[in-house]
Amino acid sequence: MSQPMYAIPGSVAANVPVEAVADPTVAPVARTVADVLAQSQVEAVMDELDHDLVGLAPVKQRIRDIAALLVIDKLRLNQGLAAQTPSLHMSFTGNPGTGKTTVALRMAEILHRLGYVRKGHLVAVTRDDLVGQYIGHTAPKTKEVLKKAMGGVLFIDEAYYLYRPENERDYGQEAIEILLQVMENQRDDLVVILAGYKDRMDTFFKSNPGMSSRIAHHLDFPDYSHDELLQIGDRMLGTMNYRFGTGARDAFGEYLTRRLEQPHFANARSVRNALDRMRLRQASRLFEARDRELTREDLTTIETPDIRASRVFGASP
Amino acid sequence: MMTNPAGRITQGQFSFLPDLTDAEITLQIEYGLNRGYAWSVEYTDDPHPRNTYWELFGMPMFDLKDAAGVLMELQNCRKTFPNHYIRLIAFDSTRGVESIGMSFIVNRPKVEPGFQLERQESVSRTLRYTTRGYAANAPEGERYGN
Numbered sequence: 001m002s003q004p005m006y007a008i009p010g011s012v013a014a015n016v017p018v019e020a021v022a023d024p025t026v027a028p029v030a031r032t033v034a035d036v037l038a039q040s041q042v043e044a045v046m047d048e049l050d051h052d053l054v055g056l057a058p059v060k061q062r063i064r065d066i067a068a069l070l071v072i073d074k075l076r077l078n079q080g081l082a083a084q085t086p087s088l089h090m091s092f093t094g095n096p097g098t099g100k101t102t103v104a105l106r107m108a109e110i111l112h113r114l115g116y117v118r119k120g121h122l123v124a125v126t127r128d129d130l131v132g133q134y135i136g137h138t139a140p141k142t143k144e145v146l147k148k149a150m151g152g153v154l155f156i157d158e159a160y161y162l163y164r165p166e167n168e169r170d171y172g173q174e175a176i177e178i179l180l181q182v183m184e185n186q187r188d189d190l191v192v193i194l195a196g197y198k199d200r201m202d203t204f205f206k207s208n209p210g211m212s213s214r215i216a217h218h219l220d221f222p223d224y225s226h227d228e229l230l231q232i233g234d235r236m237l238g239t240m241n242y243r244f245g246t247g248a249r250d251a252f253g254e255y256l257t258r259r260l261e262q263p264h265f266a267n268a269r270s271v272r273n274a275l276d277r278m279r280l281r282q283a284s285r286l287f288e289a290r291d292r293e294l295t296r297e298d299l300t301t302i303e304t305p306d307i308r309a310s311r312v313f314g315a316s317p
Numbered sequence: 318m319m320t321n322p323a324g325r326i327t328q329g330q331f332s333f334l335p336d337l338t339d340a341e342i343t344l345q346i347e348y349g350l351n352r353g354y355a356w357s358v359e360y361t362d363d364p365h366p367r368n369t370y371w372e373l374f375g376m377p378m379f380d381l382k383d384a385a386g387v388l389m390e391l392q393n394c395r396k397t398f399p400n401h402y403i404r405l406i407a408f409d410s411t412r413g414v415e416s417i418g419m420s421f422i423v424n425r426p427k428v429e430p431g432f433q434l435e436r437q438e439s440v441s442r443t444l445r446y447t448t449r450g451y452a453a454n455a456p457e458g459e460r461y462g463n
């Protein structure tokens with residue numbers, strides 16, 4: 001830059017020593033785990049995760065482990081022990097409806113509270129959002145998504161679709177390369193979570209060692225047991241302001257037993273869909289009785305017939 | 318040297334100050350994002366004051382939450398056009414405003430020769446003035462060296 005010919009205010013280095021004034025609003029430097037937990041309020045999010053989500057014990061344990069690592073890292077930093085920003089990119093594997101997206105949202109909040117992402121939002125995308133249709137289309141698309149995700153978490157669902165070995169000119173590879181570069185060089189700016197089926201993700205990592213080596217944490221989401229699904233159903237109904245009538249919960253349990261044996265069962269998502277259909281049947285049932293005055297009780301109760309009318313009961317006598 | 322006293326073009330915000338550092342630019346971007354502005358990166362090698370429309374580098378950036386995304390685009394632009402003028406502009410889409418809320422230069426050529434003030438004598442001793450960038454005689458892309 002050319003040197004100005006006159007002095008620009010502020011361009012001279014200020015030599016006036018600035019007195020260090022203790023700012024009472026700034027919390028003292030954390031020295032204990034309790035300090036960090038209290039200052040970041042991260043424990044509230046972890047407790048919420050424990051309460052709100054049924055089951056998922058191994059996942060919850062892994063999240064506690066990761067949080068512990070980050071808290072200790074903060075304390076090390078406060079003691080002046082230099083360390084590289086830990087790599088926080090993760091993979092969430094599991095069948096559909098096992099809570100991957102839900103947990104990713106909580107994870108973004110945890111990382112935000114601990115100061116590992118600046119904003120804490122989650123941008124969820126799939127292959128179509130990253131990969132273009134023609135030459136020169138992919139890079140701007142991928143970069144646009146990356147820019148939106150900066151400061152938060154980029155959640156790539158079914159990430160293995162980015163890699164299509166059967167088509168050597170597939171643009172997915174280009175998206176992967178841009179992702180890798182940002183994952184490596186801008187760790188402070190965003191955290192990437194790849195999600196999908198376990199077996200396909202394993203294959204994906206085998207053929208993409210670069211991606212594999214940048215993922216620090218692998219979390220596997222188990223399928224829910226019958227009992228857990230029933231509890232999830234209870235919670236979902238509760239939040240929607242419904243409840244099971246007499247015998248209806250047992251009927252729903254039976255429904256789940258049958259549904260579990262059928263193809264395309266998608267864990268908690270299937271529970272949600274089933275409940276939505278039951279609400280539909282409840283509504284139709286109430287709609288029939290034109291002149292009946294409907295009480296609060298009537299409007300909130302899912303009755304056994306609403307459940308038994310499902311097609312999974314069809315085959316039985 | 319009355320026409321170009323500081324040896325630098327003064328347009329938009331902060332242009333009488335020393336060049337902003339990337340940290341300072343980040344703070345400004347963050348300020349704009351907090352106000353809901355959408356940032357764009359623009360470049361030109363024709364910084365004539367009447368040249369209102371510079372070239373867009375990429376698309377305007379809507380729905381960003383953090384300054385890092387804008388800064389990434391700025392770095393790309395600087396890599397592509399190291400000797401061009403580059404500015405960041407913030408679009409305020411508020412109904413009734415729908416205009417530029419902020420604008421400042423974030424990259425300059427190494428040497429800024431400035432503008433020539435040309436006087437044309439006309440009838441009855443009338444003077445017509447026009448300004449012409451000294452660099453503008455060279456074709457686009459070759460004006461400030463590469």
Ligand SMILES: Nc1ncnc2c1ncn2[C@@H]1O[C@H](COP(=O)(O)OP(=O)(O)O)[C@@H](O)[C@H]1O
Nearest residue numbers: 052053054096097098099100101102232268269
């Ligand atoms: N452990 C759980 N407890 C309660 N609800 C859950 C649980 N896991 C998933 N859900 C619910 O199931 C639905 C599907 O979950 P989602 O996170 O989208 O699964 P995935 O991303 O693994 O396909 C969401 O509505 C979510 O709220």
Ligand SMILES: [Mg+2]
Nearest residue numbers: 097100101157
């Ligand atoms: Mg999902």
